[in-house]
Amino acid sequence: MVAFGKKLKERQIEEWQGYYINYKLMKKKVKQYAHQIQLGTVDRRHVLKDFSRMLDNQIEKIVLFLLEQQGLLAERLMKLGEWHDALQEHPDISQIAELREAYRAVGLDLLKLLRFVEMNAIGLRKILKKFDKRFGYRFTDYYVKTRANHPYSQLQQVFKHVGLGAVVGAISRNLHDLQDRQGSYLSIYDQPSLPLQDTVVDSIKAAVDRLTNSTNFLNFLAQHALIMQEELPTPTAEQVDEKRYHFMSLLLNLANTFLYMVNTYIIVPTADDYSMSLGAAATVCGIVIGAMAVAQLFSSVYFSAWSNRSYFRPLIFSSIVLLVGNTMYAMAYDLNSIWVLLIGRLFCGLGSARAVNRRYISDCVPLRIRMQASAGFVSASALGMACGPALAGILQTNFRIYNITFNQNTLPGWVMAVAWLIYLIWSWISFREPSHDMEETFSPHEPKSEPVENDTLEKGLKQPLLISSTDNEEADDGEQEGDGSEESAEESRRAATSIASAYRLLTPSVKVQLLIYFMLKYAMEVLLSESSVITTYYFKWSTSTVAIFLACLGLTVLPVNIVVGNYVSNMFEDRQILLASEIVVCIGILLSFNVIIPYSVPQYVLSGLIMFVSAEVLEGVNLSLLSRVMSSRLSRGTYNGGLLSTEAGTIARVIADGTITLAGYLGENRLLNATLLPSLVICITSIVATCFTYNTLY
Known part of the structure; x- marks a missing residue:
């Protein structure tokens, strides 16, 4: 795999090469600054001012060329409009196809x-991230804040393609009009209006969405899967994907995702009753539910590693382990053993193949349908989350056989x-192992030196110190410049080889987004896992009522994502939605506390709904931003x-379920507030952290 600079050069339009950002020049300039700072010949302010000026010049060159090209396109559209x-005025059906092709050429x-x-x-x-990482400055924060929000912002022209929307609209409208009138050119009412069917317009809309981060329901939903992709995929990637793709195998992966989520949540309405029937306290349900998550911490790693070599064998192993785990869970009642119950749930967690499911979509599904497959992955998870409690509510019976x-x-x-x-039988018969011949292989050896990262990046402009030596940083950049080439160093092509090395690739903004993800999962787990205990104590709800409540929460996932994906995300920036959602989650947590007035059903349902829905919105936006700012090595x-x-x-989830069990020792009357307090503290912390990194989420 080649470095970004070389990829960029390969993808440039030849006659426009002089108008692209001079990434190689600026990268060399960053290296020069590093050398000068080490020698003490320049100070921080000079570096910031000089690099800002260089960026301004590069952006102005891009924008002026962009405006010139927009003018040429507008001129051609005006002539086509005539x-x-x-x-x-003078219909000539023979010229319709010719005019349509002319519009498509402009498209x-x-x-x-x-x-x-x-x-x-x-x-x-890329160059902003490179500068920040090299020097430990929060330069991106400063540059984006001063340039993007300025009334004459040229930066917005690049990131928001200001003005091109009118050109897109003109092409789309005229092609649609020509399609509607192809049967008769005398009246637009001669035949019913049809949806615009044109591959050029579809490609334009996709490009616009990528530029503006605007989206639709499918795209927004697919972002929940956090299936990382290269920013500049190679031309042969689609051909490789087509050779490895098998529809039934994809369907089996999605079925595995659905069943696992059902398996996770089907016990939530009855876990407290089951614990008490085996002689334990009701709040031990936290451990029962959380045992699956504890095991999943380890299974995610070995399943992810296993998927480097096979997809079929991990899925078969997963099915067998889950079959054994669920059998043990069911048999614990007749064996009267809480330990068998917990071991059964641990086995269920050890069978979590979600890493394989996600990896299969990333590696084996063609680019043309990867978004739909990713959306299917998230939809299967959401549907399983809703079906699990609903199924538990139906299973209200009592009989014995042998x-x-x-x-x-x-x-x-x-x-x-x-x-x-x-599922095991279905997989054994129908799953087809894709070829691994074309997969990227990774060296088993660790790099000789890892880039040393310290906390200067988080301290902003206060400490103008280099993070590491020039040699180490060159390895981190992954680009060798001694020979003038843009070939990537071996270290940059290698994926992270451990959790620790992956963690070292995380910037402060990515760490904050992982904190946000931790917060929302913690808050949702507390809400769901303790729902049976809380509602039984305060409202005397039956298992069926709890199941209906949890199923209704799960069913909000897809409608909420439709609204956010189709409307909200197109009206506001992702970072704005992110911060607003965090604040609403915080409000939901505050409304959930039991203080002074008697706790009521409307208060519990309303606060739970606010917390759950806002957390779902937050998850999609957070993972969308995370996929854009995370290192390509990940x-x-x-x-x-x-x-x-x-x-x-x-x-x-593990910590949340542990918190529920520990809080149970304080008594059920204090359980609610005791578990909500950590959620509130973590939520406020994430809001503060988001405010500090807000301008880097761009």
């Missing part, structure tokens, strides 16, 4: 221009054991960005 008007040139802007936007983000008890406590285990047995290998986010969320 032709279009003439055809309306293709517009697409080239959008890709030009996209390449430059990526280059700007001294084996089947009741509301044991049936979730038996039902899931049967489901995993069916897009591949065992210790990838998806694994890091999974581990952060799983640790949050």
Whole structure:
């Protein structure tokens, strides 16, 4: 894999090469600054001023060329508009196809221009991150704040393609009009209006979405999966994907995701009753529910590593372990053993193959349908989350067969054991192992030197010290400049080889976003896991009522994402939605506390709904930002960005479930406030951290 600079050069339009951001020059300038600072020949203010001036010049060059090209496109559209008007006055059906092709030609040139802007936007983000990492300055924070919010911002022209929207609209409208009138050019009412079907316009809209971070429901939902991708994929990537893609195998991966989420939440409404039936306290349900998450901390790593070599064998192993775990969970009742119950749940966690499910979509699904597959992954998770409690509410019966008890406590285990047995047989028959011949191989050796990261990046402009030596930083940059080439160093091509090395690749803004992910998963786990205990204590709810409440919460996931994906995310920046969602989560937590007035059903339901919905919105936006600012080295290998986010969320669930059990020793009357207080503290901390890194989330 080549370095970003070389990729950028390869993807440039030849006749426009002089107008692209000079990434190589600025990278060398950063290296020169490093050398001068070590010698003490320049100070911090000179570096910031000089580099800001250079960036301003580069952006101005891009923007002026962009405006020139917009003018040429607008001139061509005006001439086509005159032709279009003439055809309306004197219809000539033979010229419709010719006019349409002329509009499509303008569309293709517009697409080239959008890709030009996209390449430059990526280059700007890269060089800003490189500068921050090299010197420990919060330069991106300063530069974006001073430039992006200025009324004459040229930076906004690059990141928001100001003015191009009118060109996109003109092409789309005229092509739509020509499509509607192709049967008869006399009236627009001759046939019903059809959706615009044109690959050029579809490509333009996709390019616009990438530039503005605007989105739609499918794209927004797909971002929840945090399936990391290269910013500049190679031209052969699609061909490799097509050779490895198998629809039934993808369907089996999604089915695994769905069943696992059902397995996770099917016990939530009855875990407290099951614990008490085995002689434990009701709040031990926290350990019962959390045992699965504890085991998942380890299974995520070995399944992610296993998926480097195979997808079929991990899925088969997962099914067998889950079959055994659920059987043990169900048998614990007749064995009268809380330990068998807990070991059964640990086995269920050891069978978590979500890392394999995510990795399969990333590696084996073609780019043309990867967004849909990612959205399917998230939808399967959401549907499983809703179906689990709903299924538990249905399993309200009590009978015995051959001294084996089947009741509301044991049936979730038996039902899931049967489901995993069916899945095991289905996978054995239908799953096709994709070829691993074309996969990237990684050296088993660690780099000789890892870049040393300290906390100067978080201290901002106060300490103008280099993070490490020039040699180490060159290894970190992964680009050798001695020979003038842009070839990447061996270290930069290698994926992270451990959790520690992956952690060292995280910038402060990424760490804050992982903290936000931890916070929302913690708050949601507290809400869901203690729901049965809380509602039984305060409202005397039955298992069926709890199941209905939890299922209704789960069913809000897709409608909320439709609204946010189609409307909210197109009206506001992701970072604005991020901060607003955190504040609403905080409000939901505050409303949940039981203080002074008697606790009521409306208060509990309303606060729970506010907390859950805002956390769902927050998750999508947070993972969307995370995928853009995370290092490209975390897009591949065992210790990838998806694994890091999974581990952060799983640790949050483990701690939340442990908190519920520990708080149970204070008594059920204090359980609610005792578990909400940590959620509130973590939420406020994440809001403060977001404010400090707000301008780097760009």
